[in-house]
Amino acid sequence: MRVSAFELSTIYATAFKMFGMPAGMANDAASIVAAAGLWGLAGLETTQRFLEQHEGASLEPEFVVQTTGSTVSISAGGASLLTAGAAALDLACTETDGCAVIISDLTDTVLAPGLARLVRARGVEAFIEWRCANELHSLSVLDEVETAQAPVKPHDCLLAETQMRVNLRAHARKARETSLCFRNAAFTSVNKLEAQAIRDGAEVESDGWAQVVALADTMLVPENEQSRSGGAGVGADGD
Amino acid sequence: MDPERLGAFHQTRLSFVRALVRRMAKERWTIEREYFDVALTNEGEARYRIETPQGIYTFLALAHRINEEERTDRAIAEKWDYTFTIHDGVPDENDMARLRENVPQQDYGRYTSAELVISRANKSVRLFERVIAGLAVGRQPDPAWFVDVGYLVRTTAVFANGFYGMADYARLCQQGAFPQPFAVQMLTVYLVRLFSLDLVDHLASKTNPESAVPLDREIRRFVGVGNATGLGMAPFLIAHPHVLDAWIAAREEAIARVLDEVRPSAEHFERFQAILARTIQHVSEWHTPDEEQTSKNHRLHLELSKVPMLQLPAESPWRYLCEHAHRHFGLETQELLHSIVIELYPALVDELECSGPTDGTPRIYPERLLGDLKRQLEEQYDWAAVLDYDEAEQLHFFWYKSAMKAEPRIGTRGEDPGADREMVVDMGRAISCLYRALVGLDAQQLKQSIARFLLTHPQHRAAVARVHSLEQWPYGEIRANLTAKDCVPLKLLRCKLSFFGTVKYDPKSDLWLRITLFQGAPLPDELLDTDFDHDDWFAPVFEG
Numbered sequence: 001m002r003v004s005a006f007e008l009s010t011i012y013a014t015a016f017k018m019f020g021m022p023a024g025m026a027n028d029a030a031s032i033v034a035a036a037g038l039w040g041l042a043g044l045e046t047t048q049r050f051l052e053q054h055e056g057a058s059l060e061p062e063f064v065v066q067t068t069g070s071t072v073s074i075s076a077g078g079a080s081l082l083t084a085g086a087a088a089l090d091l092a093c094t095e096t097d098g099c100a101v102i103i104s105d106l107t108d109t110v111l112a113p114g115l116a117r118l119v120r121a122r123g124v125e126a127f128i129e130w131r132c133a134n135e136l137h138s139l140s141v142l143d144e145v146e147t148a149q150a151p152v153k154p155h156d157c158l159l160a161e162t163q164m165r166v167n168l169r170a171h172a173r174k175a176r177e178t179s180l181c182f183r184n185a186a187f188t189s190v191n192k193l194e195a196q197a198i199r200d201g202a203e204v205e206s207d208g209w210a211q212v213v214a215l216a217d218t219m220l221v222p223e224n225e226q227s228r229s230g231g232a233g234v235g236a237d238g239d
Numbered sequence: 240m241d242p243e244r245l246g247a248f249h250q251t252r253l254s255f256v257r258a259l260v261r262r263m264a265k266e267r268w269t270i271e272r273e274y275f276d277v278a279l280t281n282e283g284e285a286r287y288r289i290e291t292p293q294g295i296y297t298f299l300a301l302a303h304r305i306n307e308e309e310r311t312d313r314a315i316a317e318k319w320d321y322t323f324t325i326h327d328g329v330p331d332e333n334d335m336a337r338l339r340e341n342v343p344q345q346d347y348g349r350y351t352s353a354e355l356v357i358s359r360a361n362k363s364v365r366l367f368e369r370v371i372a373g374l375a376v377g378r379q380p381d382p383a384w385f386v387d388v389g390y391l392v393r394t395t396a397v398f399a400n401g402f403y404g405m406a407d408y409a410r411l412c413q414q415g416a417f418p419q420p421f422a423v424q425m426l427t428v429y430l431v432r433l434f435s436l437d438l439v440d441h442l443a444s445k446t447n448p449e450s451a452v453p454l455d456r457e458i459r460r461f462v463g464v465g466n467a468t469g470l471g472m473a474p475f476l477i478a479h480p481h482v483l484d485a486w487i488a489a490r491e492e493a494i495a496r497v498l499d500e501v502r503p504s505a506e507h508f509e510r511f512q513a514i515l516a517r518t519i520q521h522v523s524e525w526h527t528p529d530e531e532q533t534s535k536n537h538r539l540h541l542e543l544s545k546v547p548m549l550q551l552p553a554e555s556p557w558r559y560l561c562e563h564a565h566r567h568f569g570l571e572t573q574e575l576l577h578s579i580v581i582e583l584y585p586a587l588v589d590e591l592e593c594s595g596p597t598d599g600t601p602r603i604y605p606e607r608l609l610g611d612l613k614r615q616l617e618e619q620y621d622w623a624a625v626l627d628y629d630e631a632e633q634l635h636f637f638w639y640k641s642a643m644k645a646e647p648r649i650g651t652r653g654e655d656p657g658a659d660r661e662m663v664v665d666m667g668r669a670i671s672c673l674y675r676a677l678v679g680l681d682a683q684q685l686k687q688s689i690a691r692f693l694l695t696h697p698q699h700r701a702a703v704a705r706v707h708s709l710e711q712w713p714y715g716e717i718r719a720n721l722t723a724k725d726c727v728p729l730k731l732l733r734c735k736l737s738f739f740g741t742v743k744y745d746p747k748s749d750l751w752l753r754i755t756l757f758q759g760a761p762l763p764d765e766l767l768d769t770d771f772d773h774d775d776w777f778a779p780v781f782e783g
Contacts, residue, residue: 218660220660
């Protein structure tokens, strides 16, 4: 079935809140997944897997942050990118002075492109690499968001299987050149994918989407005769 | 923004209905009735074709036979006299079958990105049959009927912007036909008005083909569309501070430009007198059973009536007038005078109308220090800091959505179920909690980055994002506690409605009100008449 971008962002946000995420974390997670959905990535499937795996578990990531020279390494302790991505990005904006942040022990890295949405909110540019299914992927967030067609050519600092590397160029704050790890000529603008999804609706698998909607709908409060009086339109004169 | 003043706003020439009509006239949109097939049993359908420079759209109106007891303004209604949609382009037979199936279901239906809007409306029981009965025997209705009830039908919801699979707002902007906020919704209401006018003519003719007459043009123009406005508008304003900021910033800039006019021309003074006189009459015709609003209207009429006797100086008269109003008149009068003076200067202010989407990207600056954040809260959120959220009165209400069609409702905490699922409308409380967390930190801790703080305090991420985002939207924060015992949601509804361009506010409780849209607006053929003034319908009165 097809859904609108509005439905993707609002229903995911509500579902994550009802799952137990604090509001800010839920909003960021929804931004990541909704972006992935608009760009034809595995947003819904990853979300379903996340919900199954984290049922009843703590959603607060326990980061271990180590700074060695100009490199900041974050161990996410097995957390999902949905719950840890925004916080990791915050650290990358703050402590690395434009240098790379390597995040290890992070799951759901297939959703890394969705981080592009959060990069914009921080007013910076970013270059993101991540490993997924033994393939190395990369994405740049400059004026446009562009993904390289995987697999990209690995460079000399090979990423371990669960490592995601965020390389930030804080042009908004400093005039500083930071070289990219590599550049693959075959970048594709996701903006075109997004424009198409906006025009036609985003395709989602019906049963999986129904599960997310059902979770979001747990925020609806069953009504009774008394609660009916708390809504607008009560006391209408029948005009 | 203070809710008391927000709740006193009136329509202006920047309101969305005004902007839409100007655009329709300027771009020469045509609206053609393709067919009208509604039986006396109130069953059937009608279709209209709208041609714009950006494309062709189809407005489909479906009529339904319902029982009297099924007619309600509430969001939980499941049947209506009429349901509507706007389809992008010309629907084929498959589309029509799909629309006939889904549009009557409204929010229970499913739509494609080719549907831009769905809406529904009920008859005004007071007027509808009375008007048809008169027209059927060749008798025009008394225009005075429409002074009290300015409409034949009343919409109870207009959904767009991605609801239920419909086109996203971004799609409307991509196409170019409806980039202005709420433009497609306002067009829908305009077309509902047209449908209602054609409907009474049609049904009168079917009742008595020999003697029926169509509704007189002057009366047609005076008929608007009613609307029952509920609680959902208030959370919208909280959740979209960038939108509220854009609207109010445009309005404030318009007022500032006009007040800066040092030497208005004689024509400006004449126009002012004419609009003022019409507004005084309009206010005298604004009737509501609500005692508080009636009292406000009496005061408004009294104060406006004093304005002609003021000796306005030749230099900066509008500034003098508005400053005099701030010293001596109530909020309703102050704000209506703002609207009147704006009305005088289309060349100065029309460019300020919201012409497209505002960037709602939230901001967060994780590199900033906690000490900076604490100072920012003390400077910009003192209104939230002074509220004691431990007091029961500050958390008296909670907002939630009912399982019954997700209707927004207000519950009393501790009495009604659902507080554990409350909607986030009380930004003040979230920011107050954030501030309390910062107050407990020592000087060394305050040198920590926000990023580090949020690692261990993720519950404050939304509040931090709110504070940082609102730096770019200075008018975006409503400085009130929406969960307080003394909260009156009606004020926020009135604020949003003023930007729509509504008139004749008729409060029914603290939670909802009825209003009228497009009363006095040009009819579709008048939009194409270059001799017709398309933009002179502020504060409408019957001119027949």
